[in-house]
Structure formats: structure tokens, C-alpha cells
Amino acid sequence: MNRLLIILCSVTLLVTCLAMTWQQEESPGVVLPGDSQRIARRDFMRSKLMYSQLILEGLTTHNFDMINEAISNMKMVTEGELWVAVDDDPEYLELTADFRKAATRLQEAVDTKSVDGTAMRFYQLNTTCIDCHQYIRGRGYKL
Numbered sequence: 001m002n003r004l005l006i007i008l009c010s011v012t013l014l015v016t017c018l019a020m021t022w023q024q025e026e027s028p029g030v031v032l033p034g035d036s037q038r039i040a041r042r043d044f045m046r047s048k049l050m051y052s053q054l055i056l057e058g059l060t061t062h063n064f065d066m067i068n069e070a071i072s073n074m075k076m077v078t079e080g081e082l083w084v085a086v087d088d089d090p091e092y093l094e095l096t097a098d099f100r101k102a103a104t105r106l107q108e109a110v111d112t113k114s115v116d117g118t119a120m121r122f123y124q125l126n127t128t129c130i131d132c133h134q135y136i137r138g139r140g141y142k143l
């Protein structure tokens with residue numbers, strides 16, 4: 001029994017060492033120069049999804065402060081320098097404005113402390129995400 005345990009531990013250790021060596025060799029190759037900016041931008045754009053999840057969490061746990069903080073952060077994403085801006089496309093600018101307007105309405109609903117009202121405004125915000133994403137897919141905008 002003890003022998004089996006020693007063998008098991010050795011195998012686990014070996015696999016861990018191999019995985020670590022592989023990671024050390026792989027990581028410089030995975031992030032190519034120039035890619036880091038793109039990855040940072042993607043993570044930044046993706047963060048909207050994380051804030052969405054926090055809003056849902058706030059709604060389910062009746063934590064309006066959590067919702068308020070998440071909306072403020074989400075709005076800041078559209079103002080950040082990593083926001084994918086397509087300034088010469090009026091439709092994209094309009095979709096960005098719609099998103100910000102929906103976020104403001106959601107903030108106003110939070111002030112009323114009504115879960116139903118906030119949930120409805122959250123739903124409307126989500127449709128602006130989908131609208132813009134459908135638009136950018138159609139246009140072929142990519143990171």
C-alpha cells in the first residue's frame with residue numbers, strides 16, 4: 001500500500017514538473033510581441049460580461065450597491081482608451097450611445113430599489129449588447 005502511494009506521488013510530481021517546464025517554454029511563444037496590446041484590449045472589452053454577471057448577482061442577492069458599482073465600471077469601459085472605437089461609423093457611435101443610455105436608465109432604476117424595475121432595465125441593457133455585437137459581426141469588426 002505504501003509503495004503504491006510512493007509511486008503515485010512520484011508520478012504526480014513528475015507530471016507537475018513536466019507541466020511547469022512546458023509552460024516555461026511555451027509562454028514566451030504564446031504572447032507574440034504586439035499581441036499583448038490586442039489581448040489587453042480583448043480582456044478590457046470582455047470585462048463588460050463580468051460586470052453583467054455582477055449586476056445579475058446584485059439582483060439575485062438584493063445588493064443594489066453591487067449593481068451600482070458594476071454599472072459605473074461598465075460605463076467607464078466605453079470611456080477607456082482601450083474601448084474599440086470606430087469613430088467614422090455613425091451607426092457604431094449610435095449603438096455606443098444607446099448602450100450608455102441604457103446603463104443610465106438602469107442606474108435610475110437602481111435608485112428606486114425596485115428589483116422588478118431594475119431587472120427590466122437590465123434586460124434592456126442586455127439587448128443593446130446583443131444589438132451592437134450583431135452589428136459588429138455583420139461589419140466584420142474584429143479585435
Ligand code: HEC
Nearest residue numbers: 045046048049052084095096099128129132136141142143
Ligand atoms: C457599441 C458596441 C458594443 C456594445 C454596446 C457592447 N459591446 Fe462587447 N464588444 C464590442 C466590440 C467592438 C468588441 C471587440 C470585437 C470582438 O471581440 O468581437 C467587443 C467585445 C466583447 C467581448 C469579447 C469577445 C471576444 O471575442 O473575446 C465580450 C464578451 C463582450 N464584448 C460582451 C459585451 C457585453 C456583455 C455587453 C453589454 C453589457 C457588450 N459587450 C456591449 C462592442 C460592443
